[in-house]
Amino acid sequence: MATGTAGVVTARGVRRSFGPATVLDGVDLDIAPGEVVALLGGSGSGKSTLLRVLAGLDPAAPGSYTVSEKHAVVFQEHRLLPWKRVLDNVALGVTDRSRCTDALAEVGLADRARAWPIELSGGQAQRVAFARALAREPALLLLDEPFGALDALTRLRMQELFGRLRARHGFAALLVTHDVEEALLLADRALVLDRGVIAADLPVTLPHPRTPDAAGFGALRRQLLDLLGVPLPT
């Protein structure tokens, strides 16, 4: 990995096999600074594998790729350390304590700084996970279904929070999701991973803030479902 390229992600020909099974078969991917890219695809299509490769968590994958060193990862599970208080979780590896307090305030949890992770709801814990990522002042967020385990209402609130944080901080993101609406609400482009390659790249040019009832949303939803092999009846 290295920095210095114009994009926050530049990947060419990324491959990954597990035994005889080829999961990534030459993935090319570019993400520009500030761009939010959703990554969709069937179960087992390799979305998490690609995200782990880009995050540097899977050094065995061949191919050439550069990823901004200023990246942070948020997973579906919060992955907070249970023996550290909330603020100490946010502060892991960050020397500037005030940045951590600010990040916690930005996700609306300033008053939970001294709480233990076990005292938080699932949605709050995921907010802390985002605060921990934000405190690193990332140029790129690598997000593996970060709202996937939340109930529908909490998910909507988190999507709204993500939109606000993005508008304020201007980070880029790769967002792995199963949720077509989420992709269309949050992303500038939606990619479909299929048989080891990026099989489709759909620009999402709707204005912000977005809602599912906005003009053009339904047509894009139909198009994306089609690309995912789940066409709606006409």
Ligand SMILES: Nc1ncnc2c1ncn2[C@@H]1O[C@H](COP(=O)(O)OP(=O)(O)OP(=O)(O)O)[C@@H](O)[C@H]1O
């Ligand atoms: N460490 C591993 N060892 C062996 N096989 C693996 C490993 N990691 C992933 N795989 C396999 O690679 C394939 C892709 O997995 P991956 O988790 O990347 O898919 P995904 O698109 O994220 O799936 P889902 O949408 O269900 O989360 C699967 O068949 C999985 O079993």
